[in-house]
Amino acid sequence: MKLKTWGLKKSIWVFHVSSGACNNCDIEVLDCLTPKFDIERFGMVLVGSVRHADVLLCCGAITRQSAPRIKRLYEQAAKPCFVVAIGGCACSGGIFKGSYSIAGPYDKIIPVHAYIPGCPPKPEAIIAGVVKLLSTLK
Amino acid sequence: MKTVIPIGPYHPLQEEPELFYLTLDGETVVDVDVRLGYNHRGIEKIAESKTWDQITFLIERICGICSTSHPIAYCNAVEDCAGIEIPERAKYIRSIIGELERIHSHLLWLGLAGHFLGYNTLFMWAWKWREPVLDLFEQTTGNRNHYAMIKIGGARRDIKNEDIPAIRKCVDSLVAPLEMITKAAIDDPVLHARLKGVGVLKKEDAIKYCVVGPTARASGVAIDVRKDEPHAAYDMVEWNVITQESGDVFAKAVVRLLEMFESIKIIQQCLDGLEKTKGAEFCVEVENIPPGDGIGRYEAPRGETYHYVRSDGTNCPVRHKIRAPTYVNLPSFKASCIGQTISDVAITLASIDPCYCCTERTAIIDSKNGKKEHLGEKELIRLSQEKTQKIRKKLGNQEGQSPFFLEK
Numbered sequence: 225m226k227l228k229t230w231g232l233k234k235s236i237w238v239f240h241v242s243s244g245a246c247n248n249c250d251i252e253v254l255d256c257l258t259p260k261f262d263i264e265r266f267g268m269v270l271v272g273s274v275r276h277a278d279v280l281l282c283c284g285a286i287t288r289q290s291a292p293r294i295k296r297l298y299e300q301a302a303k304p305c306f307v308v309a310i311g312g313c314a315c316s317g318g319i320f321k322g323s324y325s326i327a328g329p330y331d332k333i334i335p336v337h338a339y340i341p342g343c344p345p346k347p348e349a350i351i352a353g354v355v356k357l358l359s360t361l362k
Numbered sequence: 363m364k365t366v367i368p369i370g371p372y373h374p375l376q377e378e379p380e381l382f383y384l385t386l387d388g389e390t391v392v393d394v395d396v397r398l399g400y401n402h403r404g405i406e407k408i409a410e411s412k413t414w415d416q417i418t419f420l421i422e423r424i425c426g427i428c429s430t431s432h433p434i435a436y437c438n439a440v441e442d443c444a445g446i447e448i449p450e451r452a453k454y455i456r457s458i459i460g461e462l463e464r465i466h467s468h469l470l471w472l473g474l475a476g477h478f479l480g481y482n483t484l485f486m487w488a489w490k491w492r493e494p495v496l497d498l499f500e501q502t503t504g505n506r507n508h509y510a511m512i513k514i515g516g517a518r519r520d521i522k523n524e525d526i527p528a529i530r531k532c533v534d535s536l537v538a539p540l541e542m543i544t545k546a547a548i549d550d551p552v553l554h555a556r557l558k559g560v561g562v563l564k565k566e567d568a569i570k571y572c573v574v575g576p577t578a579r580a581s582g583v584a585i586d587v588r589k590d591e592p593h594a595a596y597d598m599v600e601w602n603v604i605t606q607e608s609g610d611v612f613a614k615a616v617v618r619l620l621e622m623f624e625s626i627k628i629i630q631q632c633l634d635g636l637e638k639t640k641g642a643e644f645c646v647e648v649e650n651i652p653p654g655d656g657i658g659r660y661e662a663p664r665g666e667t668y669h670y671v672r673s674d675g676t677n678c679p680v681r682h683k684i685r686a687p688t689y690v691n692l693p694s695f696k697a698s699c700i701g702q703t704i705s706d707v708a709i710t711l712a713s714i715d716p717c718y719c720c721t722e723r724t725a726i727i728d729s730k731n732g733k734k735e736h737l738g739e740k741e742l743i744r745l746s747q748e749k750t751q752k753i754r755k756k757l758g759n760q761e762g763q764s765p766f767f768l769e770k
């Protein structure tokens with residue numbers, strides 16, 4: 225295992241990207257931080273700048289206006305940086321697929337490492353998805 | 363000198379990403395402007411390609427928090443167009459789901475407001491009490507959010523009568539923590555000093571800017587679609603419209619806090635109604651929607667939601683127009699933000715409970731030399747939290763001794 229990946233696995237810092245979501249996926253991500261789920265116990269911290277992030281939690285179908293921003297965000301992140309697409313919108317466009325203002329889904333714009341389907345996925349599913357991603361890292 | 367701090371759309375606490383331009387003179391805000399469109403998904407257009415029944419699922423996804431308000435308004439519109447009368451049991455079901463949603467939305471706002479002010483305890487507590495409501499949703503509708511309970515002609519599924527005692531118990535168990543938090547917020551000297559007189563929206567301005575929902579009610583304008591144009595079960599139960607006179611952020615918080623108790627009252631009476639209508643039908647069969655148009659309104663947690671549909675007799679609408687409350691409330695920032703200091707802006711912007719998910723950047727334009735600086739929301743929140751800290755020190759109330767720690 226590379227040193228960088230090994231270091232990353234101990235305490236992942238997550239950055240939350242929303243790009244045309246209905247807000248529910250975002251709220252479920254935040255829910256993971258609040259007392260019932262409390263992922264901070266495992267060293268996962270929501271950070272305020274993409275430059276500190278190890279994992280990007282991405283929600284929502286990408287709208288045309290946010291697409292260039294998402295690309296720039298990903299370029300700014302320190303590598304290795306893993307992208308998790310959360311929710312049907314982020315994975316495939318979901319119910320908004322085919323709209324004139326949607327440029328997504330995520331894997332069209334930036335590389336995606338894990339998909340968590342659901343509308344919205346439950347916080348348990350989000351945590352399980354991130355853990356699964358971490359356990360595949362070599 | 364020009365400083366640009368690029369902070370991406372990272373604080374997606376609310377729905378629509380928006381960009382505010384604040385023009386400053388020193389510390390004082392002299393102008394505010396807003397840019398929209400980051401979250402535009404073309405929902406009205408997609409709606410034209412879906413059938414009447416599919417649209418309820420689509421418009422639920424306009425906004426994750428109001429995911430019952432939009433379908434209720436839409437179904438009201440279609441029922442208005444087709445002249446459908448829904449069964450009594452469906453009315454109760456609609457009101458119960460709508461009011462549960464109001465409780466969880468107001469708790470969510472309260473938590474965020476606490477976070478903006480540097481009361482993270484309040485943030486965690488409010489979100490903790492939100493969980494039982496979400497569990498209730500999961501139990502009755504099958505999903506924590508996006509409940510898909512509303513259908514043209516009534517409700518999509520029934521609330522089982524066997525579930526009612528559990529729902530009642532859960533709703534009753536919310537009263538004690540809500541009372542505690544209301545008392546703590548209303549009596550807290552720091553919150554008084556921090557929120558009273560901040561972001562005042564005068565009654566004349568509220569009327570002039572046509573604001574809706576708690577934003578209007580906190581300025582003494584008693585408008586509420588549930589009372590003004592009763593539908594669902596709202597005219598069959600006893601409840602009050604909560605208003606406050608002062609129009610500041612404090613009044614908006616008080617309106618939301620007290621509204622949650624009204625919601626609980628409504629839910630309890632609707633549960634009685636469900637018990638009475640045991641076994642009755644909860645949805646009428648709708649064959650087709652005749653040509654014509656209809657409007658539907660519903661009081662979402664943030665204010666009036668308005669839906670307009672036009673039918674040409676086929677299975678899809680030819681036009682579907684949606685007006686959401688935040689869009690109406692946003693212009694009132696012109697009245698409430700101007701003259702405030704920059705550290706008060708975060709909470710004033712948040713006070714209308716805007717759907718402003720990832721207000722990625724607030725550009726600050728210094729009016730004297732035209733220099734432009736980009737402040738992230740993080741920066742705004744930091745300024746706001748520092749101010750609370752200062753007030754706390756002045757009042758001799760150290761961190762760790764706030765009423766939220768002392769209670770219980």
Ligand code: SF4
Nearest residue numbers: 246249311312313343
């Ligand atoms: S997947 Fe569903 S819940 Fe998540 S953003 Fe899309 S519509 Fe909203």
